[in-house]
Amino acid sequence: MYKLNLDIAQFLKDYWQQKPVVIKGAFPHFEDPISADELAGLACEEEITSRIVVTQKDNWEVIQGPFEDYDNYGETHWQLLVQAVNHWYPDSQPLVEAFRFLPDWRFDDLMVSFATPNGGVGPHIDNYDVFIIQGEGQRRWTVGDNTPQQCRGGNPNSPLVEDFDPIIDMVLEKGDMLYIPPGFPHCGETLTLALSYSIGYRAPSQQELVSEVADYLLDKNLGQQRFTSASEPTNPGIISQDHQLGIMSLLSQLAQDPASYQVVLGKLLSQNRFELDICEGEEAYSIDDLQDAFEQGAGVNRIGGLKVLRLEKDAQSRLFINGEIYDLPNTPETMLAQLSDHVSFDCETALALCEHAEVQQLLLALINQGLYYLSDEEEA
CATH class of the missing domain: 3.40.366.30 (50S ribosomal protein L16 arginine hydroxylase; Chain A, Domain 2)
Structure with a gap:
């Protein structure tokens, strides 16, 4: 059982989706729910999403799992990350339960990382909220302000950003927790062999919502209403502002009709990004x-x-x-x-x-x- 030492009401009022914060001793007497060997075992499985990030000079190499062995990576400068550990390792579920003061629809997964000294993923920005709980070992975390950041090396396709001026610079020890809202650049540097636990929370993007709405309308053969107008512009080659607003109002009408959006939201928000460990039996129960x-x-x-x-x-x-x-x-x-x-x-x-x-x-x-x-x- 994991009891979070946090004033939840104050956290939601002052920090949630607003600014990062370190909570020292967030989990007093914290015990790792999984060992490094057990985590490495999960990363051997084909259906489990895992990756190794190797820290190189001014660069980071990402290798996708599964992994059969780790001998080639040495004793420093790499980190193993395994997604959705809560799907596959039941003993990790109590740690997830400690965060159910937030709604289940927001919850993404529990990612667990094992890092060697100097291992990390580099400075980056996430588009989701994350709680990072330190298990065994020590990691130094720096977090920058929510301001525009330059992609690493000027490469627009790089997931990394340039170094930033930190507003948080803290070494996390066992049981400490760092919360980071979307948009804040951050970087973790491993000081000793370490296990860390990332509890992630996501909300749907406009792209995801529009895609889900479109699929629903097509499946149900709905959304047949077309734009009509009471007046037309005098210039034949122009789309008037009234027509622009009128056409787009067809979408806003869907957004205001529960019969149109409730099914979309219910189906979308109850899905998982990562595969579930379905435990169907050999014979059906009666x-x-x-x-x-x-x-x-x-x-x-x-x-x-x-x-x-x-x-x-x-x-x-x-x-x-x-x-x-x-x-x-x-x-x-x-x-x-x-x-x-x-x-x-x-x-x-x-x-x-x-x-x-x-x-x-x-x-x-x-x-x-x-x-x-x-x-x-x-x-x-």
Whole structure:
């Protein structure tokens, strides 16, 4: 269990998406949820996104995983990064739980890095919020102000930026945490062998929203309304300002219609960027199997990283799970809240939920799809 030593209300008011901050001792008595060897083992797997960054003079080389061995990289100047560790390593989930004061739809993944002395990824800017928790070892972090930055070496395609004047320059030790909002340049330099944990939060871009809206309209054969006008310009070769605004208002009408945007948002925000560790069984469970398992003391858990979301003031009674819609027209709002707010249920809670036939069928379907799994009661 990880308890975050943070005044959450003050953090949300003064820092969240506004400015970076270091919280010393954010996790008192912090214990690494994964070892360097276990992390290296995950990076051997084809389906897990990993990379090694090698620090060279004024440059950084990126090698994409999977990796069979690490002997060629030496004892300094490199860093291993593994994405979505929470999907594949259940013991890391309690660290993620410490940050659920922020909504699940924003959460991206838990990235874990193992770095040798002088290892790092170079000065860069992220387009997401990140909490960096220091595990074993020490890393020095510098963070610059949210001002325009030059790409490294004048190369517009470089993910790196030129060196910056720091507004934060701090060595993080075990249990310390650094928060960085989008747009602030930062750079980490490893001082000793170190494990670090990055909890990332993303919001959709305009490109992603427009793409999702377009796909939805095409799939459902909607969005057929066309522009009409009451007057025309006198010059044939001009697009009048009234016509410009009128045409673009067709998009704003969609954005103001819940029937048009709620499905789009629910599906988009419940998806994951990284592959999930689906745990589908060899044989499908029946209702009787499920009931018997709960009566024998089994609980039920979500797989790591799975998002179960509901929309406030939704036009329908439903959940959005992993980009799919699950209609639950007869399920009370309180049960929808239970299902979306909790990642696990003990046997007694599961039995109570299954007294509602619609929820029972939902849990059965999710277990048979490998999105939920039965667990010992102490795991739930």
